[in-house]
Structures are given as C-alpha cells and as structure tokens.
Amino acid sequence: MDVLYFAWVRERIGAPKDKIETNAATVTELVDELRAREPRYEAAFADLSALRVAVDQELSDFDAPLAGVREVAFFPPMTGG
Amino acid sequence: MRVAVQSDSFDFASEAAAFAQDLDGAGAVVTFTGIVRDVSGGLEAMEIEHYPGMTQSALTAIAEEAIERWSLADALVIHRHGRLAVGEQIMMVATAAPHRGDAFEAAEFLMDYLKSRAPFWKKEITRDGAEWVEAREDDETALNRWK
Numbered sequence: 001m002d003v004l005y006f007a008w009v010r011e012r013i014g015a016p017k018d019k020i021e022t023n024a025a026t027v028t029e030l031v032d033e034l035r036a037r038e039p040r041y042e043a044a045f046a047d048l049s050a051l052r053v054a055v056d057q058e059l060s061d062f063d064a065p066l067a068g069v070r071e072v073a074f075f076p077p078m079t080g081g
Numbered sequence: 082m083r084v085a086v087q088s089d090s091f092d093f094a095s096e097a098a099a100f101a102q103d104l105d106g107a108g109a110v111v112t113f114t115g116i117v118r119d120v121s122g123g124l125e126a127m128e129i130e131h132y133p134g135m136t137q138s139a140l141t142a143i144a145e146e147a148i149e150r151w152s153l154a155d156a157l158v159i160h161r162h163g164r165l166a167v168g169e170q171i172m173m174v175a176t177a178a179p180h181r182g183d184a185f186e187a188a189e190f191l192m193d194y195l196k197s198r199a200p201f202w203k204k205e206i207t208r209d210g211a212e213w214v215e216a217r218e219d220d221e222t223a224l225n226r227w228k
Contacts, residue, residue: 057134076202079203080160080201
C-alpha cells in the first residue's frame, strides 16, 4: 500500500511517501502501526484531530476499512481557494 | 465544464471571454478570482502544494455538484499550484446560469468547497521563514449553509 503525506505531515515525517506492507484493518490501525515506527511518525500523528485522511484519493474517516485499498494519504485540513 | 490544475499563470480576461461564449440559455455569468495578498507585511511568496492524484477529481466532483444543484449552463475552475508572488492570481471560478441569483450562489458554493475540500495547502514564505497557513474555522462553518 502507498501511504502519502502532504504539507507539514510530509515535513515532519521527512518523506512524501512510504510503501507499506500492512494487515491494518482500518485507517486508525494503520496510524497506530506508523506511530510505533519512529519518533518522527509519532510527532506527525500526535494529534489526529489536526489531520485529515484520504483513502484511494477520496476524503474519508479514520475508521474507514482498508481492505483492497491501494493508497492512503494523510494531511492537515486543506487551505485551497 | 472545464477544470484546470496548473502551475502556469492564466489570463483572466481571455478565460472569462472564452467561458462566456456559446452558453446555452444562460443570462448571467459570475466570475471570481483569488489573488495572493500580503496580509501581515513581509510576504515574499505563497507556495501551494497539492495532491496530484486527487486534485483534478475532487475539483471535478465539486464543479459537477454545482452544475447539478443550480442547473448551471456551464462552470469553470482553474487552480494553480507552486510558488506564487504577491499579486499573482491563484485561482478563478466562473458560473453561468439562466439568472444571476443562481450564478452568484453557485460561485460561492464553489469557493467555499475549494477552500476546505480541495487538496491544496498554502505555505507563506516571508523574510523570517516559512509557515503553513492554518485552516480557519470560519471556512468550515461556511460549508454548513450548503447542507
């Protein structure tokens, strides 16, 4: 699965993307796995209320299931316009 | 409908003129253009990051919803990314409807959704450093009126 990071999430993790083998059933479980990796991940995911998630390029929720999903992206609230 | 995500600048006048051509049954065209402004002084540039795989489809979905909801004759969304200087155009929307009320309302809807549902992130580059623009709570509450 491709895991993408944008804006300050990308900066805190220090990479735009990870390729991850995971059995996580939901986005939240994936976040828990990432946080356990290294302090920089822990720092990026410390406050989930400050984050948004897209699953296969559609805005989604942290309790969304990951079965069959190819791409998950984490980012702060969007500031377009 | 046209949705463009690009780093290049665009010519507002020719985009508006092209949009207003051959509109079927429209009596009103509304356009909005967003410009990089120096709010606090010392802004050198705005850097706009986006999610390439998602941006086009997210903008298209928002534009399609506006067209359906206000029975628009047409809609246009252009949004830039990359490094933009103060005074440069960031984005524009245009809507065409039989009557102006629908055209104005649809343009506001598009703007409200672009602000907080399109995958763009703005970073302000100043002499003292760089800082991500935080989403405003106002922008989130602005969406509620469209529900």
